[in-house]
Amino acid sequence: MIIFQNVTQVYNHSTVALDKVSFKVQPGEFVSIVGRSGAGKSTVVKLLIGEERPVKGQVFFGSYEVNKLKSHEMPEFRRHIGVIFQDFRLLSKKTVFENVAFALEVAGRPQKEIIEYVPQVLDMVGLRDKMGNFPQQLSGGEKQRVAIARAMINRPDVIIADEPTGNLDPFNTWEVVKLLTKINELGSTVLLATHDKEVVNAIGQRVITLENGKVVKDEENGRFIIG
Amino acid sequence: MIVTLARIIKFGWKSFTRNGLLAVSTISIMILAALVFEGLILFNVVGKSAIGAIQEKIDISVYFKSNTPEDTILNLKKSLEQLDEVRDVQYVSKDKALADFKVRHAGEDTVSQTLEELDVNPLLASLNVKAKDPTQYGAIAQYLGAKRLADVTEKVTYAQNQVVIDRLVAFMDTMRRAGITLNVFLALLAVIVTFTTIRLAIYSVSDQLQIMRFVGASNSFIQGPYIVEGVFYGIIAGVVSFGFMVPIINFASPYILNFIPEIHIANYLQSNFFALFGYQLLFCTGLGIISAFIAIRRYLHA
Numbered sequence: 001m002i003i004f005q006n007v008t009q010v011y012n013h014s015t016v017a018l019d020k021v022s023f024k025v026q027p028g029e030f031v032s033i034v035g036r037s038g039a040g041k042s043t044v045v046k047l048l049i050g051e052e053r054p055v056k057g058q059v060f061f062g063s064y065e066v067n068k069l070k071s072h073e074m075p076e077f078r079r080h081i082g083v084i085f086q087d088f089r090l091l092s093k094k095t096v097f098e099n100v101a102f103a104l105e106v107a108g109r110p111q112k113e114i115i116e117y118v119p120q121v122l123d124m125v126g127l128r129d130k131m132g133n134f135p136q137q138l139s140g141g142e143k144q145r146v147a148i149a150r151a152m153i154n155r156p157d158v159i160i161a162d163e164p165t166g167n168l169d170p171f172n173t174w175e176v177v178k179l180l181t182k183i184n185e186l187g188s189t190v191l192l193a194t195h196d197k198e199v200v201n202a203i204g205q206r207v208i209t210l211e212n213g214k215v216v217k218d219e220e221n222g223r224f225i226i227g
Numbered sequence: 228m229i230v231t232l233a234r235i236i237k238f239g240w241k242s243f244t245r246n247g248l249l250a251v252s253t254i255s256i257m258i259l260a261a262l263v264f265e266g267l268i269l270f271n272v273v274g275k276s277a278i279g280a281i282q283e284k285i286d287i288s289v290y291f292k293s294n295t296p297e298d299t300i301l302n303l304k305k306s307l308e309q310l311d312e313v314r315d316v317q318y319v320s321k322d323k324a325l326a327d328f329k330v331r332h333a334g335e336d337t338v339s340q341t342l343e344e345l346d347v348n349p350l351l352a353s354l355n356v357k358a359k360d361p362t363q364y365g366a367i368a369q370y371l372g373a374k375r376l377a378d379v380t381e382k383v384t385y386a387q388n389q390v391v392i393d394r395l396v397a398f399m400d401t402m403r404r405a406g407i408t409l410n411v412f413l414a415l416l417a418v419i420v421t422f423t424t425i426r427l428a429i430y431s432v433s434d435q436l437q438i439m440r441f442v443g444a445s446n447s448f449i450q451g452p453y454i455v456e457g458v459f460y461g462i463i464a465g466v467v468s469f470g471f472m473v474p475i476i477n478f479a480s481p482y483i484l485n486f487i488p489e490i491h492i493a494n495y496l497q498s499n500f501f502a503l504f505g506y507q508l509l510f511c512t513g514l515g516i517i518s519a520f521i522a523i524r525r526y527l528h529a
Contacts, residue, residue, distance in 0.1 A: 049441065051441075072445075072446075074440070075440070075443045075444060075445040075446075075448075076443070077443075078440070078441060078442070078443040079443035083441050089434075089437075089438045089441065090438070091435055091438055091439070092435065093241075093242060093245045093246070093432075093435070094241075098241075102439070102442060102444075103442045103443065105234050105448075106439070106442060106443050106444040106445065106448050107443060108230060108231065110230075111230075150442065154443075
């Protein structure tokens with residue numbers, strides 16, 4: 001379970017990014033966090049993956065209190081989360097296979113398992129035939145599918161996607177949405193931070209709406225409506 | 228643990244082979260640094276040999292009055308040998324001095340005729356004294372100039388050569404200090420340039436380090452491959468720079484030999500080949516490891 005409890009985040013001592021934000025996400029849920037640019041969506045993601053610590057409040061992820069994790073505890077914690085970013089963030093000097101395998105290698109998984117499992121996941125995202133390619137040889141949609149494969153290879157408890165369709169054309173956008181839905185159906189919690197109205201409305205699941213760093217709406221089967 | 232280490236080495240090797248241009252530029256800088264390092268070692272060797280050769284030429288001679296008994300001279304030789312400052316004392320008897328003189332002036336008829344006309348050997352017996360350190364000649368001269376020896380000694384050459392010896396000592400001292408300063412300065416410069424190059428190389432992939440952290444890589448997994456890469460850079464730079472150095476030394480050796488006959492740098496290289504190669508490798512790999520270690524540290528806690 002993910003819990004945000006009265007979380008406040010302030011940048012440069014004056015810019016309030018999040019203001020006493022509280023919400024819970026149950027295991028297996030698909031939650032979209034929506035809002036305009038600057039509403040605080042990415043801050044929620046950063047706090048959840050331990051990239052930032054809140055000024056006030058607590059962030060829980062399962063048994064972890066994320067805001068209190070020490071730097072040497074972070075790697076182990078992050079292996080429970082798969083993260084997908086708008087700018088893909090692939091390792092440019094590694095092939096598609098190596099990018100996906102990297103998540104297993106850092107977790108110390110045996111080589112046999114890696115050789116067996118990586119092609120299966122790449123098959124799921126439709127990139128088995130591009131295993132030997134480097135990221136610069138892929139289209140935007142393909143890069144994002146590699147990022148999804150990398151995020152899901154460890155069978156994480158949660159997949160966090162921060163504007164994953166922001167750099168994609170409509171066709172690839174729906175491919176990515178379909179994959180996220182599939183991952184959710186397989187049992188992982190999915191947290192999608194986006195400002196893409198059509199995507200959110202098509203998914204038709206829980207929607208948390210942020211405005212100026214505050215939660216203004218939290219609806220089951222919600223829609224992206226900003227007044 | 229072994230699996231992690233094997234993976235770190237694998238990542239380091241792959242990164243090394245895939246970073247073509249970056250690797251070439253970093254290795255080139257390291258080669259220059261290694262050449263400076265090796266040059267400094269050889270400079271030290273040449274400098275020390277040259278100073279040693281000059282030192283060997285400095286001595287102090289005490290000449291005895293012609294009526295001084297040989298026993299007295301030999302007693303003085305013994306007492307000189309017991310001084311801490313003295314390295315070696317050579318006794319040159321009157322006969323030996325005459326024989327040496329004749330050899331030196333063989334073929335000079337005037338000199339031979341003059342000697343034949345003289346009934347007695349005009350040359351004086353002497354002791355040639357070498358000090359352990361050139362700065363100690365003053366103390367030895369003082370010992371030899373003592374009043375108790377005034378009756379037997381004719382002259383002590385130190386007084387005549389004092390200015391030259393003192394200047395030489397001062398010159399050698401300056402050379403030594405300048406050598407050390409130059410060594411430290413150049414070595415520091417080489418290390419800074421190499422360190423900066425590796426730091427820039429790592430800076431260019433700093434975004435990749437952040438990605439690794441998000442995927443759950445531990446610090447050793449992030450840092451390790453770059454250190455391994457530094458080792459590969461170091462090995463190649465060490466081998467290539469040594470490969471450059473060998474023909475340079477062989478080429479320069481005869482010229483140095485002409486200038487200072489005591490210094491045979493090619494022989495020095497031959498007899499210290501593996502030690503020099505080892506130093507070179509150690510210097511380069513050390514430079515690679517330390518530079519990568521320091522350069523990457525700042526990105527690990529970001």
